[in-house]
Structure formats: structure tokens, C-alpha cells
Amino acid sequence: MRFSSGFVLSLLMLAYAGTAFADASIRSVVVRGEGERAELAIEGEFSVPTYSVRATNQGRTVVIDVAGAKLPSGGIATKGQASFVKSVVGSTTARGARIEVTLAEALAYRARAESGEIRVSFSRIDANEPAAAAAADASGPLTIEDIHLERRDGRDRVVVKTTRAAEFKIGEPRDGNVNMEIRGARVSPRIDREVQGSSDGLVRRVRVSETNGRVRVSVEGFGAASTTAIREGNRIVWLFAPESSSEPRRSTKTIAREDLFGAGSAGDEEEVSTVDVASFLTDAPLQSRKGEPKFTGRRIDLDFKNADIHDILRLFADVGGLNVVTADNVGGRVTIKMRDVPWDQALDVVLQAKGLGMMRRGNLIRVAQLSTLEKERESAIARLKQREQLAPLETRLVPVSYATAGAVQPRVRELLSSRGSVSVDERTNMLIVRDIVDNLDDVEALVRTLDTQTP
Structure with missing residues (x-):
């Protein structure tokens, strides 16, 4: 899978409380390289971390931000080497720790996390492939471009990326295994046909196979978990969540309703x-x-x-x-x-x-x-x-009591207009939101719903 320099691969999880990352720290960075591939492992004292990965400098620099993490007082220790990796630099930001990796050339990258470790793998970009994936012909063959496994808030997500919107069918689960079938599709030769799950995850393994114009995505060993899948543009997101018989399912609440044309009550x-x-x-x-x-x-x-x-x-x-x-x-x-x-x-x-x-x-x-x-x-x-566009803007301070303001910020941004903005004041754990009045009211309602104390 390849990402352009402006693409941000976000694997963000909502923090449970304001002190969830208080003791998180990065211990070392291990670099390994073999042939056309390289891997960077960020090791530290944290559970499944909140982090983001993005590429800059036309893909020659990859930046990993780890929320709430600290670096050792004597600096980050880097072990190992790889021909693709020129340097690794650690620094501290207002939100946590940053690891900046300088590469010898623009590389495709993929990231995954588990308890105590973030792994970022690098591989060469196929020179025969067009420079921009967005330029791919939408009327061409349906291709599975990438498949990866994410873990967020105690749930596993199998994300299948396709060249265009795809129809899929989920089979009946049997003995902890379940299959997804995508007809009229083929698998890109660049992707891994098998993805291993984390030791503390719900999914043990994901396999991809192709027969007679059909692609089958098989999830193995998810055990007692409920499963549902949705299509988001050119992605299929397959969610696996632990089942709980002791706690009733929480009902949803409508906290923001679009009123496009000012209709009556x-x-x-x-x-x-x-x-x-x-x-x-x-x-x-x-x-x-x-x-x-x-x-x-x-x-x-x-x-x-x-x-x-x-x-x-x-x-x-x-x-x-x-x-x-x-x-x-x-x-x-x-x-x-x-x-x-x-x-x-x-x-x-x-x-x-x-x-x-x-x-x-x-x-x-x-x-x-x-x-x-x-x-x-x-x-x-x-x-x-x-x-x-003509409505006046207003700036409002929205306090966050239990969660971290930085964790709530991405959810707030989804409610804002094109003129709106949201920033975080780390010292007071407060959101600074600027937008039209109606959207600000929706933001306050959203924060009140999400900002609850964790038992």
C-alpha cells in the first residue's frame, strides 16, 4: 500500500480518562532491515497507544506522534540499522513524543500497534505503478489494494481498501471463523495474503484468497465477538467487538441533527x-x-x-x-x-x-x-x-472534565463547517472552538455526551 506525502494514516483511539497516558514512556527504537523491506519498532511502557503516522518531504520523512508519551531523560536509544533508514530522531511535543524517521528514498509504509510496541514497516514503491492512486481508472478491474488489522478501544477492525466501491457478502460464523466474499475482484500482488492479530486482540489471523474472480477475506479465531461490516467509500470496515451478556447495550442518543433549510419544529x-x-x-x-x-x-x-x-x-x-x-x-x-x-x-x-x-x-x-x-x-x-458563509463566527471555550481534550478534538472537528476550527489548550484541558453559533451548540452537546467518567 502506498501513501502520498500529504496522506495521514490515523490510528486514533479515544482516551478513557485524563490520566490514561500519564505514565506512558518510550524506551527505545529498534531498526531492522532485510532486502527490499525495513521495519522500525518503537518500544515503551504503554498499553495499546494512541498514535498517528504521516509522511512529509515527498515521502522521504515519516513522523510518528505518540500521544501522552515521554522520552528518556538521556534521549532516545536507537538499535540496529537498515539501508533505507538514514536517521531516527526523538523529540517532545505539547501532546507527547515524536519520532522522526529520515529515509533514503520515498517508501510505502504501514503501521500497527499492540501493547508496549508500535511497528512501522517500509517497502519500496513499485516504479511501474502510476504515481498517484487517485488517478486509477474507476472503471477498471476491482482490486483489493490493501488489507490491515487495527485495534481500537478493545475492538478489532479489519480494513479492506479497494480501487472503487465494492459489494460484499458476509457468511455465517462457524467455530470462531467467518468469511467475507467480494465478487468480481482481484488481489493486488503487493499486499500480504496473511495478517496476524495482536496477542491481546479478538482476531487471531486474517487470510486473503482469490478464486474464479472472487476474493475471500477469512477471519480466524475471533471467538465470542459480535461482528458487523460497513462500506466507507473505497473501504470496507469490518468490526469485531467483544460480546457482553452482563451489561445491557447502551442506547444511542441524537445530539446533533442536520436542519438543512431551517424547517419548523x-x-x-x-x-x-x-x-x-x-x-x-x-x-x-x-x-x-x-x-x-x-x-x-x-x-x-x-x-x-x-x-x-x-x-x-x-x-x-x-x-x-x-x-x-x-x-x-x-x-x-x-x-x-x-x-x-x-x-x-x-x-x-x-x-x-x-x-x-x-x-x-x-x-x-x-x-x-x-x-x-x-x-x-x-x-x-x-x-x-x-x-x-455569511453568518458571523463565534469563539467558545468548551471544558473537558474526564477525557483528554485532544482525544475529543477529532470528533468535534467533524461537526464544524468549512469556516470552523478547533484547538486544544493542554494546560486547562479545554477546547477552543470557533464557528457559527448553531454548530457551537452541537459541539457542546457532543462533548457533554462523550465526556463521562469511566467507572
Whole structure:
């Protein structure tokens, strides 16, 4: 797997408490090299560490930051050597310790961590491969570019990186083993076909095989663990978490909801059974409910042949006690025969048959072509973005009591707009957040939810 100089490989875990890394320290760095590969091992007194790895200087320098760790008073001790590794320098930062590795040339790298050790392996980049992975043809063959195993917060994650979005299927677990199948794919010759898990992890081993245009990812020895997999763009993240029968599963809480177009309060929302498109004033479409649409209207019989669509809409308005407004480009004729169906379901079918959509507010329904409603929705999105760019910014101090502010910072950054920023004051363990007011309120709610005392 290859990373460009601007790519950051993040393997970050949320800290359990403000003192979780108080005693963490780095003891030594061991360098090993053989043939076309080299490996660097950072050894120290810590459990599974929070760390990040990034490349600079066009891939010739790799920086490993270890959160909350300290260096020996006499400096870092480096053992061993490798032809690819020119120098290893340790330094202290505001967040912990930094190991800076200077390489003889730009190399591909991969990192993994376990209790007391961080391992970074280096290998030569294939010169025949295009310089940028992003330039790969998305219509080309589906290829498994990388597979690695991560351990975060007591859970194992098998991450499968592909050249484009891939469909996958998970088989039934048997005797602590389970398989994932990716059809129409092949395995890059550069990746390891077998990945070993850590001694304290849930997954013992991951194997990759390819037969008849199908790639199988086999996870072995995960034991009593629950498993789930999701697709994130060109990655498949397969999560293995320990099962606990003694503690009830915690329910989720909604602490931030996107309100794209300033819609009214929840009490003003009504369930609409047809396709909702933002078209009336600046309201956003309602999010579809899980399952099939619910139709609760009075049941009616309809039998029309070549009837004008406006007459049909007026009929629905009378039956449902609604006011209907139609756009100028709504027209045509409808032949319909229905028996004992809810009137709102019949309206839904008629609109879909004619390529129409509607927006409902109270007892008023606006009907227009779906293409027209879609253009209005795009205009509303543009107005929202413009309003966000013009809104005044506010700076707010958000205290963190139990966790470390640096551990919460990545979660906070996900809620901010493009104009927003967040920094950490290490001395007071406080977040300094600057953004529009609505986003700042969401940040406070998020921090209150995450910042809880660990028993």
C-alpha cells in the first residue's frame, strides 16, 4: 500500500480518562532491515497507544506522534540499522513524543500497534505503478489494494481498501471463523495474503484468497465477538467487538441533527407518503421513515378513463379536505381503476405515474414536476451554503472534565463547517472552538455526551 506525502494514516483511539497516558514512556527504537523491506519498532511502557503516522518531504520523512508519551531523560536509544533508514530522531511535543524517521528514498509504509510496541514497516514503491492512486481508472478491474488489522478501544477492525466501491457478502460464523466474499475482484500482488492479530486482540489471523474472480477475506479465531461490516467509500470496515451478556447495550442518543433549510419544529412536521422534494418556501424534504410508507386516508374506489389530471387532483382535495396548488407545467390525462385503497396511497400512485412530486404543509399541497422541484431544492441548498458563509463566527471555550481534550478534538472537528476550527489548550484541558453559533451548540452537546467518567 502506498501513501502520498500529504496522506495521514490515523490510528486514533479515544482516551478513557485524563490520566490514561500519564505514565506512558518510550524506551527505545529498534531498526531492522532485510532486502527490499525495513521495519522500525518503537518500544515503551504503554498499553495499546494512541498514535498517528504521516509522511512529509515527498515521502522521504515519516513522523510518528505518540500521544501522552515521554522520552528518556538521556534521549532516545536507537538499535540496529537498515539501508533505507538514514536517521531516527526523538523529540517532545505539547501532546507527547515524536519520532522522526529520515529515509533514503520515498517508501510505502504501514503501521500497527499492540501493547508496549508500535511497528512501522517500509517497502519500496513499485516504479511501474502510476504515481498517484487517485488517478486509477474507476472503471477498471476491482482490486483489493490493501488489507490491515487495527485495534481500537478493545475492538478489532479489519480494513479492506479497494480501487472503487465494492459489494460484499458476509457468511455465517462457524467455530470462531467467518468469511467475507467480494465478487468480481482481484488481489493486488503487493499486499500480504496473511495478517496476524495482536496477542491481546479478538482476531487471531486474517487470510486473503482469490478464486474464479472472487476474493475471500477469512477471519480466524475471533471467538465470542459480535461482528458487523460497513462500506466507507473505497473501504470496507469490518468490526469485531467483544460480546457482553452482563451489561445491557447502551442506547444511542441524537445530539446533533442536520436542519438543512431551517424547517419548523418537530410539531409542524407531517408524514408525507409520496416523494418529498424541497419546493415550498425553503423547507427541506422529510427524511423517509424506515419500512414502507404508511397510508391512513379514507378508503375509496376510483374508475376513470382518460381523465384530466387537474380533475383527479381536485377529487383528492375534496376527499382529503386539502387545498391543492398545481404548477403551470402540470398536465396530461390519467386512466385509473382502483378499489378499496386509501386516498393518499392513490394520490401517491397517480403522482408517480405522471412524473410529479408534491410538498405538503398543513392542509396545503403543492404539485409540480419532479425536475422542477429538484432544481428548487438545489437552489435552496445554494442559499443555505451562502447563508452559512455569511453568518458571523463565534469563539467558545468548551471544558473537558474526564477525557483528554485532544482525544475529543477529532470528533468535534467533524461537526464544524468549512469556516470552523478547533484547538486544544493542554494546560486547562479545554477546547477552543470557533464557528457559527448553531454548530457551537452541537459541539457542546457532543462533548457533554462523550465526556463521562469511566467507572
